[in-house]
Amino acid sequence: MANGDLKEHLSGKRGPSILTWERRLCIAAESAQGLEYLHNGCKPQIVHRDIKTTNILLNEKFQAKLADFGLSRSFPLGTETHVSTVVAGTPGYLDPEYYRTNWLTEKSDVFSFGVVLLEIVTNQPVIDMKRERSHIGEWVGLMLSRGDINSIVDPKLQGEYDPNTIWKVVETAMTCLNPSSSRRPTMTQVVMDLKECLNMEMARNMGSRMKDSTNDTSIEVSINFTTELNPAAR
Template sequence: MVHRDVKSTNILLGEAFEAKLADFGLSRSFLVGGNTHVSTNVAGTIGYLDPEYYQKNWLTEKSDVYSFGIVLLEIITGQPVIEQSREKPYIVEWAKSLLANGDIDSIVDPNLHRGYDKSSSWKALELAMSCINPSSTERPNMTRVAHELNECLEIYENLSKRSQDANSTNSMGHGTSFISDTPSAR
């Protein structure tokens, strides 16, 4: 099944913040067996559409991967997909131009005030860029995308744990943390 309209407004969060994909009105089902694509009229949202699907009317399982890559870019950058006030209005072209400089701080959402792990952020950004490869055959499948996102999370969690461990170690090098009822001075 190909959703055909994966976009940030179609991803809902459950009570435990688990993501749920909504609005299957445009979805298409086709036999995966020997077919690599189906020819169909283009449907979806501008900015999220796979270029191969848009230009050739070829819908593949990797069409949704492209759209998900756009969603990842939105999450990482805090930027809308299309912003006319940017020098490069389309998020893909904007991100590519900033990536050419190799400065992740200019790409990651400025509302994070540089309070993010660069290693996991680079990995997530590289994943997003692989998802939006113009050639569907060069994109990862969603199983690979999920695996790499979990790796990003593991990197972040390991660094957070090490940071917490370092903060709870006193000057003697012991791993004991002390809790006091005495209010601290402000």
């Protein structure tokens, strides 16, 4: 894809340009929609099994596409709610319930996507043995218990975001990481949450642009007004 994968942009391997919070929300929402289609739009249902930032590709317009279906599994048509299969996936993104039981469901993808959301917010490694908590989910949970969400946000964003949308995305991500798959949201619910956050951030940015435009106009009017009233140089 023209713009590589999401991981490259978060890590800076694609150059100094920074993904804005609005762009990150857009990528998250589009990825979630792709995953929701696999779970609900495909017959039979497909579970990806390897959702991670390196498997979210970006085209020339930075639109997100899910990639690498080498580990994906389809469910037989019928009443089955899970497939018993050999565990496969990437450490850190792997659903611990699936790892423990060998029962694969669409909620295993939901867990992996929750990890991706935390990466998008924090730009932190999924596993870092130097942290107080090595897994990103446990680390974020610890930091949230201390009450300061700004400490987990990617500093590259330089405060250019609505804290309410950060909270909403983190809450969604942590729900996705629930140890019990039955208590995780569906991807349909995740898509709704992310679209709500995206709309809020777009409205915030639109308001900022309108304010800047108004200020520019005021300056221009002020300059013209002063010029017209002052006597011309002789």
